[in-house]
Amino acid sequence: MDETCIFCRIVAGVASAHQVFEDDEVLAFMDHRPLNPGHVLVIPKWHEPDLHCLDEPTYLAVMKTGKRLAEVLAELFEPPKVGQFVIGFHVPHVHVHVVPLYSIDDFTADAIRLAMQTRPDQDALAEVGQRIREHLLRAR
Numbered sequence: 001m002d003e004t005c006i007f008c009r010i011v012a013g014v015a016s017a018h019q020v021f022e023d024d025e026v027l028a029f030m031d032h033r034p035l036n037p038g039h040v041l042v043i044p045k046w047h048e049p050d051l052h053c054l055d056e057p058t059y060l061a062v063m064k065t066g067k068r069l070a071e072v073l074a075e076l077f078e079p080p081k082v083g084q085f086v087i088g089f090h091v092p093h094v095h096v097h098v099v100p101l102y103s104i105d106d107f108t109a110d111a112i113r114l115a116m117q118t119r120p121d122q123d124a125l126a127e128v129g130q131r132i133r134e135h136l137l138r139a140r
């Protein structure tokens with residue numbers, strides 16, 4: 001664990017997040033500044049800054065969870081697209097964004113900067129997180 005990394009702190013349970021999925025390798029939780037409602041992050045449970053540096057089983061576990069969550073978001077929100085992308089400039093711990101997208105303009109540098117300036121709406125995050133968790137349980 002990297003004590004300075006917010007995602008490591010979430011994995012360790014010392015920072016809070018609205019979790020939607022967890023297994024031995026992967027954790028998924030609501031992005032607290034979503035581009036759109038339903039924006040989820042999927043992370044490996046140990047610190048690694050770059051996706052391509054993960055060992056293959058961990059890489060596959062992260063991507064498999066991203067696929068599953070994209071299926072859930074497609075069913076819950078019925079967006080034209082569910083985007084999945086990896087950038088990692090702000091938090092240097094691998095995270096795959098999984099986001100309902102309604103337009104290419106949902107995913108521009110300006111849209112990302114605007115989302116990052118918004119105040120997290122904890123009630124909305126909790127409500128959407130609960131819907132995603134319930135849908136994952138039903139889909140098993």
Ligand SMILES: [Zn+2]
Pocket residue numbers: 002005006007008009046047048092093
């Ligand atoms: Zn970390």
